[in-house]
Amino acid sequence: MHINFQLILLLSVTMTHHLTLAQTCNERQLPGPTLVDMCGESGMLMSFLDSFVRKNEKISGICERVTPIETPDPEYDYIVVGGGAAGSVVAARLSEISHWKVLLLEAGDDEPASAQIPSFTTDIEGSSLEWGYLTTNESHACLSTNASCKYAAAKALGGCTVHNGMIYLRGNPTDYNNWVAMGNEGWTWDEVKPFFLKVEDNGEIDRVGRFWHATGGPLFVERSRYQPPFTDSILRAAEEAGFGVSEDLNGDETTGFAIVQTTSKNGVRRSSATSYLRPIRNRENLHISLNTTVTRVIIEDGKAVGVEYFKNDEFKTVRALREVILSAGNVKSPHILLLSGIGPKEHLESMGITVVKDLPGVGSNYHDHPYFMLSFTINENDVYDNDWAVAAEYLAFQTGPLSSYGIAGAIAHIASTATTPDYPDIQIFSAGYQADCAPGEIGALRSTGRRTVTLSALYLHPKSRGRISLASNDPFESPLIWGNFLSEPSDVVGILEGINIVLKLTNSNTLRSHNMTLSMSILEACRGYTFATTEYWKCALHQAVKPVGHGTGSCKMGPKHDAMAVVDHKLRVRGIKGLRVADTSIMPQIITGNTASPTMMIGERVSEFIKESSGLSSESRMGVVPTK
Ligand SMILES: Cc1cc2nc3c(=O)[nH]c(=O)nc-3n(C[C@H](O)[C@H](O)[C@H](O)COP(=O)(O)OP(=O)(O)OC[C@H]3O[C@@H](n4cnc5c(N)ncnc54)[C@H](O)[C@@H]3O)c2cc1C
Ligand SMILES: *[C@@H]1O[C@H](CO)[C@@H](O)[C@H](O)[C@H]1NC(C)=O
Ligand SMILES: *[C@@H]1O[C@H](CO)[C@@H](O)[C@H](O)[C@H]1NC(C)=O
Ligand SMILES: *[C@@H]1O[C@H](CO)[C@@H](O)[C@H](O)[C@H]1NC(C)=O
Numbered sequence: 001m002h003i004n005f006q007l008i009l010l011l012s013v014t015m016t017h018h019l020t021l022a023q024t025c026n027e028r029q030l031p032g033p034t035l036v037d038m039c040g041e042s043g044m045l046m047s048f049l050d051s052f053v054r055k056n057e058k059i060s061g062i063c064e065r066v067t068p069i070e071t072p073d074p075e076y077d078y079i080v081v082g083g084g085a086a087g088s089v090v091a092a093r094l095s096e097i098s099h100w101k102v103l104l105l106e107a108g109d110d111e112p113a114s115a116q117i118p119s120f121t122t123d124i125e126g127s128s129l130e131w132g133y134l135t136t137n138e139s140h141a142c143l144s145t146n147a148s149c150k151y152a153a154a155k156a157l158g159g160c161t162v163h164n165g166m167i168y169l170r171g172n173p174t175d176y177n178n179w180v181a182m183g184n185e186g187w188t189w190d191e192v193k194p195f196f197l198k199v200e201d202n203g204e205i206d207r208v209g210r211f212w213h214a215t216g217g218p219l220f221v222e223r224s225r226y227q228p229p230f231t232d233s234i235l236r237a238a239e240e241a242g243f244g245v246s247e248d249l250n251g252d253e254t255t256g257f258a259i260v261q262t263t264s265k266n267g268v269r270r271s272s273a274t275s276y277l278r279p280i281r282n283r284e285n286l287h288i289s290l291n292t293t294v295t296r297v298i299i300e301d302g303k304a305v306g307v308e309y310f311k312n313d314e315f316k317t318v319r320a321l322r323e324v325i326l327s328a329g330n331v332k333s334p335h336i337l338l339l340s341g342i343g344p345k346e347h348l349e350s351m352g353i354t355v356v357k358d359l360p361g362v363g364s365n366y367h368d369h370p371y372f373m374l375s376f377t378i379n380e381n382d383v384y385d386n387d388w389a390v391a392a393e394y395l396a397f398q399t400g401p402l403s404s405y406g407i408a409g410a411i412a413h414i415a416s417t418a419t420t421p422d423y424p425d426i427q428i429f430s431a432g433y434q435a436d437c438a439p440g441e442i443g444a445l446r447s448t449g450r451r452t453v454t455l456s457a458l459y460l461h462p463k464s465r466g467r468i469s470l471a472s473n474d475p476f477e478s479p480l481i482w483g484n485f486l487s488e489p490s491d492v493v494g495i496l497e498g499i500n501i502v503l504k505l506t507n508s509n510t511l512r513s514h515n516m517t518l519s520m521s522i523l524e525a526c527r528g529y530t531f532a533t534t535e536y537w538k539c540a541l542h543q544a545v546k547p548v549g550h551g552t553g554s555c556k557m558g559p560k561h562d563a564m565a566v567v568d569h570k571l572r573v574r575g576i577k578g579l580r581v582a583d584t585s586i587m588p589q590i591i592t593g594n595t596a597s598p599t600m601m602i603g604e605r606v607s608e609f610i611k612e613s614s615g616l617s618s619e620s621r622m623g624v625v626p627t628k
C-alpha cells in the first residue's frame with residue numbers, strides 16, 4: 001500500500017468526524033454487508049472507506065437510525081408487514097394518528113452504511129442483502145442461464161429502495177388513466193398526482209417547476225452532484241440522432257434523453273425508510289421489529305385478526321384490532337396470502353393448505369420490464385473511477401464520483417411505432433464510469449484494454465404475464481416464480497426497436513468520435529446467425545434478456561366482475577375483512593418508468609383510504625410531514 005497525501009487527508013477527515021459524533025451513536029453497530037464484503041480483497045481503500053462511512057453521520061445517519069423493539073406487544077391497532085418502498089410510508093402515515101398503535105414487521109435488518117453511497121449501487125444489488133430469488137420454468141428468456149432469471153429484491157428496512165438504482169420517475173399519466181379504464185375508480189392521474197406531490201421534496205424546484213413537482217414531502221430528490229463528461233456526449237448524440245433532450249421526463253416532455261433525478265440528498269441515498277421512518281423514530285405509538293418474518297395472516301370468521309411471525313428461532317403471533325396491511329413486495333405478499341389459505345382453491349388444496357378464501361388471481365399477472373444490455377468500448381484507458389482522492393472528497397463533502405452512479409443518470413424514454421408519441425414504450429439506460437470497488441492508487445488500471453460502457457434497451461409496456469405459486473406449504477421455501485418473459489412477440493419487437501435506438505445513437509458523429517464500438521462476445525446458441533443482424537438479436541434476446549427488478553402485478557387491483565382481481569380499488573383483499581395489500585403487486589399493469597416512487601404513492605393512497613374508512617374527520621386525516 002502507498003501511504004501518500006490522500007491517505008493523510010482521509011485520516012484527517014475521519015478525525016474531525018469522530019469529534020462531531022455524539023458518544024452514544026458512535027458505539028452503535030450497523031449491519032453489513034460492508035464494502036469489503038461486496039468488493040472482496042481489493043486493497044486497503046475499501047476497508048478504510050467502509051469504516052469512515054459508518055462513522056460519518058452525514059453519510060450513515062448513524063445518530064438518526066430507528067430503534068427497533070425486541071419483542072412486539074400482544075396486540076396493535078394496525079400491523080404492517082414489510083418495511084419497503086410502500087410499508088415504510090404506511091407505517092409512518094398510520095402512526096400520525098397518535099391513538100393508533102402501529103406495528104411494522106420487517107424480515108431484514110437496518111440499512112448497511114455501505115448502501116448509502118450512490119456509486120456502489122450495483123455492488124449492493126448483488127450483495128447478501130438479496131433475498132436470492134430465481135425464476136424458473138422460462139421458455140422464452142434467460143435461456144443462457146438455464147431458463148432461470150435472477151429476481152432482484154432486497155431484504156432490509158427500506159426494501160428495494162436500499163439497493164435500487166435510485167432513479168426518480170413516476171410513470172406516465174396514461175398509465176394511471178388505464179388503471180381506471182380497467183375498472184379501478186379513483187386512480188386517474190389527476191387523483192394520484194397529489195399523492196406523488198405529497199411524497200416529494202424536490203431539491204431543484206426552480207428548475208423543474210411547481211406544476212409537476214413539490215417541496216416539503218419526506219422524499220428528497222435531486223440530480224446527482226457529479227456527471228462524468230461522457231454523460232454530456234450521450235446528450236449531444238441524442239440531439240444529433242434526433243431523439244431530443246428533455247429537461248424533465250416527469251414533466252412536460254415525457255420523451256427524449258435526460259439526466260434524471262435520483263432519490264438521494266446531498267450525495268447520499270435516501271431510502272423510503274430513511275425518508276419516512278428516521279424523522280419519526282421517537283414516536284411512541286409505532287413499534288418496529290426487525291429480523292421478523294411473517295409466515296401467515298390469522299383469519300377468524302372472514303376477518304384478519306393478526307399475523308404469525310418467526311423471530312429469534314421462534315414462531316409467535318400478534319393480534320391486529322383493526323387491520324393488517326401486506327407490503328411485503330411482489331413475491332412475498334402473494335406468498336403470504338397463499339400460506340394463509342387465500343388463493344386458487346385447487347392449488348391450495350394440492351399443497352395441503354386449508355382454503356380460507358378461493359381467490360384465483362393470487363400470484364397471477366406477474367410481470368416486469370424486460371431489458372437487454374449492449375456493451376461498447378470507447379477509446380479511453382480502463383482506469384478505476386474510485387481512488388484515495390475521490391474517497392477523501394466524498395467523505396469530506398459528499399461530492400464527486402462517489403456521489404453519483406457514473407453515467408447511469410442518462411436515461412431516455414422513446415415512443416416506438418406501437419404507441420402514441422406521448423406514451424413512450426422504450427427506455428434506454430446507461431452504465432459506466434462507476435466509482436466503486438478499487439485498489440486506491442490514483443490512475444490504477446482495471447484492465448489493459450479499453451474502457452467499457454453499456455446501454456440497455458428496456459421495454460416499458462410488456463404484455464407477457466407469469467405467475468407466483470407455492471413450491472410447498474413451508475413458509476421458508478421460496479415460492480415458484482415463473483416470469484414467462486418474452487412469451488408475447490410484441491415484447492420482443494419492443495426490445496428490438498430499443499436496440500435499434502441504441503445503435504442509431506452510437507452511430508452519431510459525437511459517439512463515433514469516442515470510437516464507441518460494440519463489444520460483446522457472440523452467444524454460443526446464436527452462432528448460426530450473423531452477429532448484430534436482427535436475426536442475431538432475436539436469438540440473443542431469448543438467451544440474455546432479464547427482468548430489471550420492477551416485479552409487479554401478482555395481487556392485482558380490479559373490479560368485482562374481474563375474477564382475477566385480488567384487491568379492490570381501496571386495496572382491500574376481496575372477501576376478507578381487515579386485510580389490504582399495498583405494494584407493487586397491486587398494480588394491474590406496470591407503469592411507464594421505474595417503480596419505487598409509484599409504490600410510495602400507493603403507500604400514501606392506502607394510508608388515506610384507511611384513515612377515511614376509520615371515520616376520522618378530514619382535518620385529522622391531513623397528512624403532516626413526519627416530524628417529531
Ligand atoms: C435491482 C433493482 C433496481 C431498481 N432500480 C430502481 C430505480 O432506479 N428506480 C425506481 O423507481 N425503482 C427501482 N427499482 C424498483 C423498486 O425499488 C421496487 O419496485 C420497490 O422497492 C418495490 O416496493 P415494494 O414496497 O413493493 O417492495 P420492497 O421495496 O421489496 O419491500 C418489501 C419489504 O418486505 C419485506 N418482507 C418480505 N417478506 C416479508 C415477510 N414475510 N415478513 C416481513 N417482511 C417481509 C422485505 O424484506 C422488504 O423490505 C429497482 C429494483 C431493483 C430490485
Ligand atoms: C437447471 O434447471 C433445472 C430445473 O430448474 C435444475 O434441475 C438444474 O439443476 C439446473 N442446472 C444448473 C446447472 O443450474
Ligand atoms: C438481526 O440478525 C442478525 C443475524 O442474526 C444479527 O446480527 C442482528 O443483530 C439482528 N438485528 C436486530 C436488529 O435484531
Ligand atoms: C411452466 O410453464 C408452462 C408453460 O410454459 C405453464 O403452463 C406452467 O404453468 C408453468 N409452471 C409454473 C409452476 O409456473
Ligand SMILES: *[C@@H]1O[C@H](CO)[C@@H](O)[C@H](O)[C@H]1NC(C)=O
Binds near residue numbers: 377379450515517
Ligand atoms: C477503435 O476501437 C477498436 C476496438 O476497440 C480498435 O480496434 C481501434 O483501434 C480503435 N480505433 C482508434 C482510432 O482508436
